[in-house]
Amino acid sequence: MTALGRLERVELRAEWTKEDRDFTPWLAREENITLLGETLHMSLEVEQEERRVGRFNADILCKDTGATDAGWVVxxxxLETTDHSHLGQILTYAAGxxxxxxxxxxxxxxxEHRAAIDWLNKISIDEFQFFGLEIELWRIGDxxxxxxxxxxxKPNDWKREVGRSARSMEPANLTETKRLQLEFWEALxxxxxxxxxxxxxxxxxxxxxxxxxGRSGMHMGAIINTRENRIGVELYLGDxxxxxxxxxxxxxxxxxxxxxxxxLVWMPLPERRACRIIGFHPMKDLSDKRSWNELQIWLVAALEQMQQAFARRVKSLTSEAR
Structure with missing residues (x-):
């Protein structure tokens, strides 16, 4: 019989000494925010770390890209047991x-703080939700x-709502265009x-x-535009x-x-809190699945070129320049 390892609890401070310097940057990394999102059944994308809210800074600001309105997530x-100060901070950030x-x-x-979260969910309308999560670290051997x-x-009836949302995403409940979009991204x-x-x-x-x-507050994207029959790749700047x-x-x-x-089409969008740099490629009809191979070959090559062109540059951008 194969020998089995034993799970051992690891102290959080053994991995992260400081919340702001160690834990927040770790959580904001793509693979870790994805893990948190999977726990909450959300598609989280980091917009900004240490987001300024008046005289204070919110640890991480995200968007739930799986939601219909891509709402903000604070x-x-x-790294300690909950206290009143942090409860007040998260409510201040949410309001701001x-x-x-x-x-x-x-x-x-x-x-008491668990009960406070439950109470906030009870008195809030359905579009607002509050979650409390405990983080643990475990290892086996070395x-x-x-x-x-x-x-x-968690919110009242959250599991039921997650199930309802999941069912609404099933191909049988989607429009023809949404079903094709889902299949196209699955193939990609x-x-x-x-x-x-x-x-x-x-x-x-x-x-x-x-x-x-490679930097919060911005990302690359792939786009399907069925109204204008074209696909595209973009760099999105959004803070x-x-x-x-x-x-x-x-x-x-x-x-x-x-x-x-x-x-590239350079779109400054000065009236909005976002800018886009986009490249397009013609598409005949998304329903013609025989064309998907050619379209996806272009998308992959274009995304690789965008990564090569912008990854190094965005890391050196400074907020002071105007």
Whole structure:
């Protein structure tokens, strides 16, 4: 009989000494925010770490890209047992950012704070939701420590609502266009299996899917536009410094475009808190699945070129430049 290992609990401070310096950057990484999102049945995408809210900073601001309105998600971290201060902070951040979802992650929840989360869910209308999660670290022998999130407080009927949402996403309940979008992204995810750089989010019945670019508040995206019969790839800049970042990248426009096999459309969108840099490719009809191979070959090559052109540049962008 094969010998089995024994799970051993690891102290959180053994891995993360400081919440702001160690734990928040760790949680904001794509693979870790994805793990948290899977626990909550959300498709979380980090918009910004240490997001300024008046005189304070929210630990992590995310979008739930799987939601129909891509609502804001505020995450507050605590490597100790919960306290009143952090409860007040997450409510302040939610109000300041008009977030619809609040996630409080802590080492352990006092029963009073668990009850407070339950009460907030009870008195809130359906579009607002509050979660309390305890994080644990475990290892077997000398293996690396593995994180585990446990939900200790959640919205009323959350499991039922998750099930209802999942059923609404089933192909039989989708429009023809949404069903084709879902199948297209599922096929693209299979094609990208094992790719060293490009990892797409969970396929959803929507006209876009996203890819990490290595910096919070921005990402690469792949797009299907059935109204104009074209597909595309984009760099999306989406925080308070978006227009400043766009201007910095535009200074290097000629060099960037010289390294690409397709033209870019530069969209500053000064009236919005976001900017986009997009390249398009014609598409005859998404329902013609025989064309999907050619379309996906173009998407992968274009995303690789966008990664090569922008990954290094976005990491060097500064918020001070205007």
């Amino acid at each position: 995450i507050e971290n605590q 950012l008009e977030a619809k979802t609040c996630v409080w992650v802590a080492a352990q929840f006092h029963e 293996s690396p420590a593995a994180p585990k999130f446990n939900i200790v407080a 995810k299979v094609r990208l299996s094992g790719h060293p750089i490009l990892r797409s989010q969970k396929p959803l019945p929507q006209h876009w899917t996203t890819f990490s670019i 308070d410094n978006a227009n400043s970042y766009f201007e910095q990248l535009e200074l290097d426009k000629e060099t960037i475009e010289a390294d690409l096999d397709f033209e």
